Amino acid sequence: MSEENDPDAPSEYAERVLDTADAIPPGKVMTYGDVAEWLGEGGPRQVGRVMALYGSGVPWWRVVRSDGVPLPGHESRALGAYRAEGTPLRETGPAGEGHVPRVDMRRARWDGRAPGTGLAAAGDGDSGGGDG
Numbered sequence: 001m002s003e004e005n006d007p008d009a010p011s012e013y014a015e016r017v018l019d020t021a022d023a024i025p026p027g028k029v030m031t032y033g034d035v036a037e038w039l040g041e042g043g044p045r046q047v048g049r050v051m052a053l054y055g056s057g058v059p060w061w062r063v064v065r066s067d068g069v070p071l072p073g074h075e076s077r078a079l080g081a082y083r084a085e086g087t088p089l090r091e092t093g094p095a096g097e098g099h100v101p102r103v104d105m106r107r108a109r110w111d112g113r114a115p116g117t118g119l120a121a122a123g124d125g126d127s128g129g130g131d132g
Contacts, residue, residue: 013046014050014053016041017042017046018055020035021055024059024110025110027085027086029061029068029110031065031109032044032045032064034112059081064105068103068104088104089104090102
């Protein structure tokens with residue numbers, strides 16, 4: 001099946017973004033900027049656009065804003081997925097009605113390394129995420 005004949009098919013870049021989102025382990029997250037840095041191409045806005053257009057088929061809740069706030073309009077679904085996967089959340093004090101927990105970025109951020117190996121699963125291995 002040729003993507004050239006399907007104008008709605010994801011680009012090669014979009015496929016790489018989706019593959020990266022799919023590789024994030026349960027209970028972990030990457031920011032839009034982390035994904036762009038990992039791929040060595042694009043930026044947070046480009047990753048966000050790909051996720052908005054094509055992300056429904058991958059664990060979209062694992063790609064988050066840098067502040068850990070769930071995707072607006074999808075908070076309930078994202079929080080359900082985070083709780084099911086054991087993603088660390090920050091249950092800060094409610095500031096009023098509609099308080100939504102955030103992802104604890106310090107504990108949940110994934111640096112792109114394969115679990116238990118200490119080696120990068122793809123890319124050049126330097127995602128810039130660090131240990132904390």
